[in-house]
Amino acid sequence: MYVTAVVLLIVLAVVALLTFRGARQTAEAQEKADQLIASLEDAGARTPSQEAIVSVLGTDGGAVCANPNDALSRSVLLAQLSNGAAGPGIRPVIVEQRLFQGQRLIMEVYCPQxxxxxxQFVDDLKLTETGA
Structure with a gap:
């Protein structure tokens, strides 16, 4: 009987610990999402819902903060800054500075390091002020 009680107590303690950790991470994710929403609103951008931000970025910034300065991440970003053609017709284009504004705001909140x-990478790109 004592062994059963001890095992049950240990199982309940583990469940309580996992529940507490999950609640803390959810609160942290919601707090960061609110901070990002405020930054986006200050920049004049449309904002997604808090739930959408929490589900995509979580507490660590998700894919945005997963090695953003890695060579592969940069090459994928540069490949997206093209004229949309395929094969030999693909050409780089000059894009607006504000294209990177959202990513910078996400990085300020989730991965400022x-x-x-x-x-510095963005500053080295040839960008334009407006979409003219």
Whole structure:
């Protein structure tokens, strides 16, 4: 009987610990999402719902903060800055500075340790002020 009680107590303690950790991460994700929403609104951008941001970015910034200054991540980003053609017709284009604004805001909230190096990379690109 004592063994059963101890085993049951250990199982309940593990469940309580996991539940507490999950609730803490959810609260942290919601807090970061609110901070990002405020930053996006200050920048004049349309904002997704808090739930959408939490599900995509979580507490760590998701794919945006997964090695943003890695060579592969940069090459994927540069490949997306093209004229949309395929094969030999693909050409790089000059894009607006505001194209990177959302990614910078996400990085400010979720992974500020990568922001300075990413900003240097963006500063080296040929960008335009407006879509003219």
């Amino acid at each position: 990568y922001l300075e190096e990413f900003q």
